[in-house]
Amino acid sequence: MKVVNHRTPSVDGLGIMKGRKAYTDDFAEKDSLIIKVLRSPHAFAKIKTIDDESAKALDGIEMILTYKDFKRNAFTRAGQGYPEPSPHDKFVLDEYVRYVGDEVLAVVGTSDDICQKAMDLIKVEYEVLEPVLDFEKALDHKVLVHPEDDIHEMFDIGFDPKRNKAASYHMEIGDVKKVLDSCKYTISETFYTQAQAHVMLEPHTVNARIDYQERLVLYSSTQTPFHIRRIISQALEIPLSKIRVIKPRVGGGFGGKQAIHGEMLVAYVTYITGKASKMVYTRKEVFESSYTRHPMKLEISLGADEKGMLKAIDAHVLSDTGAYGEHALTVYMVAGSKVLPLYNKVDAVRFYGDVVYTNHTPAGAYRGYGAIQGNFALESAVDILCKKMKMDPIKFRELNMMKEKETSPIFAIMGEGTEGTAMNMETCKLEECVSRGKELIHWDDIYPHIDDGDKIRSVGMAIAMQGSGIPLIDMGSASIKLNDDGFYNLMVGATEIGQGSDTVLSQIAAEVLKTSVDKVIIYSSDTDLTPFDVGAYASSTTFVSGNAVYRAADELKSMMLKEVARIFECDKDDIDFDGERFYYKDKKISLIDFSNEITYSEAQKQLQATSSYVGPKSPPPFMAGFVEVEFDKETAEMKVLNYVSVVDCGTTINPMLAKGQVDGAIVQGLGMAMFEDVKYSKNGKLISGDMLNYKIPTRLDIKKLTTEFVDSYEESGPFGAKSVGEIGIDTPPAAIANAVENAFGIRIKSLPITAEKILNKKWEIENEKK
Amino acid sequence: MKIKITINEKDKIFEVEPSEYLLDVLRRNNYTSVRRGCDNTSCGVCTVLLDDKPVPSCSLLALKANGHRITTVEGIQEEAHKIGLYFGNEGADQCGYCNPSMALTVYSLKLENPKANEQEIKEYLVGNLCRCTGYVAQHEAIKKYLGDQS
Amino acid sequence: MNVNEYVVVENIDQAYQLFNQNKKNQIIAGGAWLKLSVKEVNKLISLDDLSLNYIKTNDKSVEIGALTSLREVEMNDVVNEIDHGILSTAISQIMGVSIRNLATIGGSIMGRFSFSDIIPVLLVLDCQLYFHNRGEMTINEFITSKGLDRDILTYIKINKSTGQSYFKKISHTALDFSMLNVAITFDGSFRIAIGSQPGMAMLCEQTMAFLNQQNDISEDVIEQAVSIALTELKLSSNIRASKAYREVLAKTYIKRGLRQVIK
Known part of the structure; x- marks a missing residue:
């Protein structure tokens, strides 16, 4: 292959480095109206009165919007396929505010300053209600987070707001209780994960104007432009044909932009006033008023026989979706569906529980999407079981984990919000991942630990899987055309958000057309100009959109050959094409001459092909993550000396960008594992709501990352590729927890794992002994 | 109030409010390569050079820049192009939102310490956060860039 | 604002x-x-037009204008030689270079930030502050007294001592505020200051007095010094660390610091 599997620099890196206009706010109209949201100081309250008379009278205030201005159309902000598996439980503005930071009203004015002045003048009287802040007590709490009757689910997701349930799920294969009872070794443990924040560096940003065809045009920093268009149309009752959503370059998403944020208000203001408007979230709003990862409580029971074969997994999971149910069920299910099949030889497995509402910042999509929560619990539990059995944790995994050509009944049962799709693992190189990782971390030399005097060094590991798009739901498409002078335009709905999809998709097209990446000009995500794509989520782009690009490019090639066959007067199958020239016997024509001819002089026509792809299955990428940690014996302070990732993502279309995806995800996972603590006040206000108090890993905290890919070729993927966007984030929490155990014999079961937690646990154990 | 700033070697006069920060004044005046990240000095995205030294424009009052020289990435296009090539070759650019600030800071590191080793690179750039790359590829790119310049 | x-x-x-x-x-x-x-x-x-951005040195001391940036202080060769560069070491761990180009030594003192990594170091260096109205006072007098905030700091002065020193900042990530910081100097006598308790930094005067009476700094003496320090410190909890964990950190790093400076 000439282009695919090569280290191609990103197609847009230079222009972005040089500061060209690229991001949403760079394209805002200069005189845009500014929209500022007055946010709730209470975790739960009903708005009694709003006195905005003097604010409205301020010079420069265009309008003040309250819940009274909007028709009550319940919708979900979640950017998902339609009908969405998330409850429609949100109104543009509502008379209830359900968390500190929820929207009370919107002020629209000519400057930030004037909006701020107006907000200071507005008096809101609230009936302050008792909030539900402990998610373990939310179910059947006397207080209902959503008491209103005009909200609904789109199909059965277990939505029951009268019990504070956003969704619930239950599945069981075999008889878990019976199998557990028959096991020689069993363990039962409870784990907790926190509400990690995305901290993409570009805040949520959107702006709008009415164009000269009287249509609403939005620039939005979003992962899902087509879903945004649909949700706005439905909630505001604006015809879909009147809305255009353009996604410029996005400054990071990680799932945080897989939903409506400011789009609804901006669309409304511009549609009503005819004037351009914009919103840029403050960093506080990003933390407090967008959404987070779902915090979960995971109770895991495992049972194994005397030979160390895992026989049963029981997972009772409780998830906290906060005030609104975006992605509530689907994230929940992924905590099972993309974790449990790792151990596919069990006789029985159960996964069940609820997703509850609380009066906290909502939870939503975040890279890993439940899998990281489930992985932390299961991969910690596996090591706990191994300790009890006195069995080497790597040997245990080698014995019990998924192998190539095998399957798991879970694939057919659990999808995302619906039933799943049965599939065999045509590629699964977990064994290679584990054995190579073990070598790279020098497992046998270090395990469980080396005592260095003041310091102790240990290793820990975990295995993981993810998916490649949502089978039979996620659709991607691509359009490609030949231009005169022999270069191509590739139009995709796939959403470049920094992950490199524009580059990877260009590489796929270039490989099919035997040309170089600079001859493929890509344009992504504009609802008027590019074909449909669900957007950047669920690790779908390389696999789903990549397959669509492959097909479109192949179709265009075939169209070109047909035209050349006409010129050569031969059969199209007899023509050789090397990317620059077409040959048949002694005849030849260059692509440039051919493209000029068909554009200007002979049988003129535009050659353009459009193709789509929906995956019949979602081949999982796999990986093994190994960490070497150095601990201070007295203070338990931790240093991650090396993180080894060995990944099976099929062919890496761009090995350099694939490595970037894994490296970046590992560091985000380490952040969740070690640093990113989420703290609320007792009244439910987020204390860790800015970057001085919420700490993501810095470059000084990262000593060494060792990332490798094993040879793997997935037949169903474009040039053998699977996905790689999320898989990297899953292993760090469990690997770190297992390394702590291997150093001190102490098990930390809640995230983040801090030195202080380790010492507290140590003291607890010492006190128990006394 | 009026301030005079020499931006990218051109003298400019701006009308500013006493409570306005340089970041807002620059963006308002179409210097859109200077971007907002965290609002409170924690991320490095809004970095500009003040008299050749990197500073966070989100926390520099515009009036304090009066009479000084400001450099944005538009003022170091050639250097940014070079740095961009190194980042590209190492796969060190992802979302790119912070990249102009990264170019400015790397350029200023080159002026201050052209032979910086990896640890010194990390220490100099620690205030420039990146949520995408995991940093490793960036350090490779910067090491090679510095190595080839000296 | x-x-x-x-x-x-x-x-x-x-x-x-x-x-x-x-x-x-x-x-x-x-x-x-x-x-x-x-x-x-x-x-x-x-105060930008008052020429308060300077570093002057003579045989005995270094004088730093209040508006000198932290980065300039950090990179100054003379400052770098005072007690093995303890001030430069501490400053180099504050946030990123760009903040240190903006923040000034005077602002860092007058802000009375309890998370400050600089104040503990200035305490052990027995830094002198020069106010426009009140004149000279030590940094310790400044932080232990109240109601001085309406005066203007014009410059600070640090003696050019060449003792041993130790500085340790303990934080979650490299960019975070300290959970605790420890500054120790030794040039025949000991000075110890602890910051980010999380309350305001303080000199451990009883611990210093105890140590300065000893002829031989044995491990036993160090252990005793640590327990004295723990009684006089005012450690408590905040979102970064609990009081109990701060005690472990104080114990560990005072001990390690003392061992290092007497080497």
């Missing part, structure tokens, strides 16, 4: 007068933390 007026003063008297005219008048140094510490300002007083 809301500012009514920005005034660049022509002389220090004018600054002092304006500052004391109205409680809502405020001095701006670098301004790096200004929006985090004040909401409403009437007159914001800039």
Whole structure:
């Protein structure tokens, strides 16, 4: 292959480095109206009165919007396929505010300053209600987070707001209780994960104007432009044909932009006033008023026989979706569906529980999407079981984990919000991942630990899987055309958000057309100009959109050959094409001459092909993550000396960008594992709501990352590729927890794992002994 | 109030409010390569050079820049192009939102310490956060860039 | 932050007068933390035209103008030689280079930030502060007294001692505020200061007195010193660490610091 599997620099890196206009706010109209949201100081309250008379009278205030201005159309902000598996439980503005930071009203004015002045003048009287802040007590709490009757689910997701349930799920294969009872070794443990924040560096940003065809045009920093268009149309009752959503370059998403944020208000203001408007979230709003990862409580029971074969997994999971149910069920299910099949030889497995509402910042999509929560619990539990059995944790995994050509009944049962799709693992190189990782971390030399005097060094590991798009739901498409002078335009709905999809998709097209990446000009995500794509989520782009690009490019090639066959007067199958020239016997024509001819002089026509792809299955990428940690014996302070990732993502279309995806995800996972603590006040206000108090890993905290890919070729993927966007984030929490155990014999079961937690646990154990 | 700033070697006069920060004044005046990240000095995205030294424009009052020289990435296009090539070759650019600030800071590191080793690179750039790359590829790119310049 | 007026003063008297005219008048140094510490300002007083950005040295001491940036202090060769460069070491671990280009030594002192990594070091260096009205006082006098905030710091002075030193910042990530910081110097006598308790930094005077009476600093003596320090420190809990964990950190790093400076 000439282009695919090569280290191609990103197609847009230079222009972005040089500061060209690229991001949403760079394209805002200069005189845009500014929209500022007055946010709730209470975790739960009903708005009694709003006195905005003097604010409205301020010079420069265009309008003040309250819940009274909007028709009550319940919708979900979640950017998902339609009908969405998330409850429609949100109104543009509502008379209830359900968390500190929820929207009370919107002020629209000519400057930030004037909006701020107006907000200071507005008096809101609230009936302050008792909030539900402990998610373990939310179910059947006397207080209902959503008491209103005009909200609904789109199909059965277990939505029951009268019990504070956003969704619930239950599945069981075999008889878990019976199998557990028959096991020689069993363990039962409870784990907790926190509400990690995305901290993409570009805040949520959107702006709008009415164009000269009287249509609403939005620039939005979003992962899902087509879903945004649909949700706005439905909630505001604006015809879909009147809305255009353009996604410029996005400054990071990680799932945080897989939903409506400011789009609804901006669309409304511009549609009503005819004037351009914009919103840029403050960093506080990003933390407090967008959404987070779902915090979960995971109770895991495992049972194994005397030979160390895992026989049963029981997972009772409780998830906290906060005030609104975006992605509530689907994230929940992924905590099972993309974790449990790792151990596919069990006789029985159960996964069940609820997703509850609380009066906290909502939870939503975040890279890993439940899998990281489930992985932390299961991969910690596996090591706990191994300790009890006195069995080497790597040997245990080698014995019990998924192998190539095998399957798991879970694939057919659990999808995302619906039933799943049965599939065999045509590629699964977990064994290679584990054995190579073990070598790279020098497992046998270090395990469980080396005592260095003041310091102790240990290793820990975990295995993981993810998916490649949502089978039979996620659709991607691509359009490609030949231009005169022999270069191509590739139009995709796939959403470049920094992950490199524009580059990877260009590489796929270039490989099919035997040309170089600079001859493929890509344009992504504009609802008027590019074909449909669900957007950047669920690790779908390389696999789903990549397959669509492959097909479109192949179709265009075939169209070109047909035209050349006409010129050569031969059969199209007899023509050789090397990317620059077409040959048949002694005849030849260059692509440039051919493209000029068909554009200007002979049988003129535009050659353009459009193709789509929906995956019949979602081949999982796999990986093994190994960490070497150095601990201070007295203070338990931790240093991650090396993180080894060995990944099976099929062919890496761009090995350099694939490595970037894994490296970046590992560091985000380490952040969740070690640093990113989420703290609320007792009244439910987020204390860790800015970057001085919420700490993501810095470059000084990262000593060494060792990332490798094993040879793997997935037949169903474009040039053998699977996905790689999320898989990297899953292993760090469990690997770190297992390394702590291997150093001190102490098990930390809640995230983040801090030195202080380790010492507290140590003291607890010492006190128990006394 | 009026301030005079020499931006990218051109003298400019701006009308500013006493409570306005340089970041807002620059963006308002179409210097859109200077971007907002965290609002409170924690991320490095809004970095500009003040008299050749990197500073966070989100926390520099515009009036304090009066009479000084400001450099944005538009003022170091050639250097940014070079740095961009190194980042590209190492796969060190992802979302790119912070990249102009990264170019400015790397350029200023080159002026201050052209032979910086990896640890010194990390220490100099620690205030420039990146949520995408995991940093490793960036350090490779910067090491090679510095190595080839000296 | 809301500012009514920005005034660049022509002389220090004018600054002092304006500052004391109205409680809502405020001095701006670098301004790096200004929006985090004040909401409403009437007159914001800039000292930028008063030439307070300098580092001067003589045989005995270094004088640093209040508006000198932290980065300039950190990179100064003479400062780098004082007690093995303890001040440079501490400054180099504060946030990123760009903040240190903006933040000033004077602002870092007058902000009285309890998370400061600089104040503990200035305490062990027995730094002298020079105020426009009140004149000279030690940093320790400044942080232990109240009601001095309406004066203007013009410069600080540090003696050029060449003792041993130890500085340790303990934080979650490299960019985070300290959970605790420890500064120790030894040039025949010991000085120990602890910051980020999380309350204001303090000199461990009893511990210092105890150590300075000893002829031989044995492991036993170090252990005793640590227990004295724990009784006089005012450690407590905040979102970064609990009191109990801070005690472990104080114990561990005072001990390690003492061992290092007597090597």
